[in-house]
Amino acid sequence: MTAGTQPSRGGPGRRAGGAGQAVGQADGLGPDAAARRPREVNPLAAVVLAPNPGPMTLEGTNSWVLRAPGHTGCVVVDPGPDEPEHLAALGAAGPVATILLTHGHPDHSEGAAALHELTGAPVRALDPTHRLGSEGLVEGDVVAAAGIELRVLATPGHSADSLSFLLFGEVPAVPAADGAAVAVLTGDTILGRGTTVVAHPDGRLADYLTSLRRLAELPTGLAVLPGHGPELSDARGAATYYLAHRAQRLDQVRAALAAAGVGPEQASPRAVVERVYADVDQVLWPAAELSVRAQLDYLREQG
Numbered sequence: 001m002t003a004g005t006q007p008s009r010g011g012p013g014r015r016a017g018g019a020g021q022a023v024g025q026a027d028g029l030g031p032d033a034a035a036r037r038p039r040e041v042n043p044l045a046a047v048v049l050a051p052n053p054g055p056m057t058l059e060g061t062n063s064w065v066l067r068a069p070g071h072t073g074c075v076v077v078d079p080g081p082d083e084p085e086h087l088a089a090l091g092a093a094g095p096v097a098t099i100l101l102t103h104g105h106p107d108h109s110e111g112a113a114a115l116h117e118l119t120g121a122p123v124r125a126l127d128p129t130h131r132l133g134s135e136g137l138v139e140g141d142v143v144a145a146a147g148i149e150l151r152v153l154a155t156p157g158h159s160a161d162s163l164s165f166l167l168f169g170e171v172p173a174v175p176a177a178d179g180a181a182v183a184v185l186t187g188d189t190i191l192g193r194g195t196t197v198v199a200h201p202d203g204r205l206a207d208y209l210t211s212l213r214r215l216a217e218l219p220t221g222l223a224v225l226p227g228h229g230p231e232l233s234d235a236r237g238a239a240t241y242y243l244a245h246r247a248q249r250l251d252q253v254r255a256a257l258a259a260a261g262v263g264p265e266q267a268s269p270r271a272v273v274e275r276v277y278a279d280v281d282q283v284l285w286p287a288a289e290l291s292v293r294a295q296l297d298y299l300r301e302q303g
Helices: 084-092 112-119 205-215 235-260 269-276 282-302
Strands: 039-042 045-049 062-066 074-077 096-100 142-145 148-154 163-169 183-187 223-226
Touching: 039 223, 045 084, 062 084, 062 223, 074 148, 084 112, 096 112, 096 142, 148 205, 205 235, 205 282, 223 235, 235 269, 235 282, 269 282
Parallel strands: 074 096, 183 223
Antiparallel strands: 039 045, 045 062, 062 074, 142 148, 148 163, 163 183
16 A cells, blocks of 8 residues: 655666566466566566556556576565466566565555465565465565575554565676665655555554654665655655655644644544645545544654
């Protein structure tokens, strides 16, 4: 679940060959198989776009296929919806070593069990209810497979179980310091376009702001591989923009409360949405109301 409620910020990330190896002619994916093959984003990462576009998912869920050049196996991050053609494309991308979830919202996790059945790969997540296998994921874990490493960052806020993954691996012909991360996979914490919903009550704004500050401390120029929308070229810049946007929204909520003569305890979330999010398509107002509820909770907590 995302909800892109603001104009796009940031440009696309680097794109190059390596991670998305071609699917064979006999892949059984149907007449639109070419559209379902991984699109190469950098030498370690390729994306398969799930066929679930909508106001809350933008063009659809980005399912990431990760491997170093020369490796046949891969790691899949966020298999997306339980859609057979999409999952078949992920399975055909190479032997799947493991399946990781950035968080448990259905547009990211619903297909995990079916992909597990298709490939035998374990499913690792922070939330035990989404795991298939003996291992979960927590802050500081390192997942090593297919010639790449993913280092787990806890980035709660959009949801309580949201994680981000720093991607490391040898990238020939890409100038970067030895041992530096190539990209960060952010799930719904940072999107490729617009801003995300703080999914109250599971999501908490205080946690989300802490997570954004953490991402804003990443090195300049680190690419973002998001859960929805296009890749971005600078995680630090995107997180900094998100922090400024959240501060602006909080100021607008405070102004709406002052105009209504009420405090955050008495405020009507719907009334705040109608005032603060008047510039947003009304189809997104239910999602905006979740964020407003999170904002009102935050203001109550701050006193």
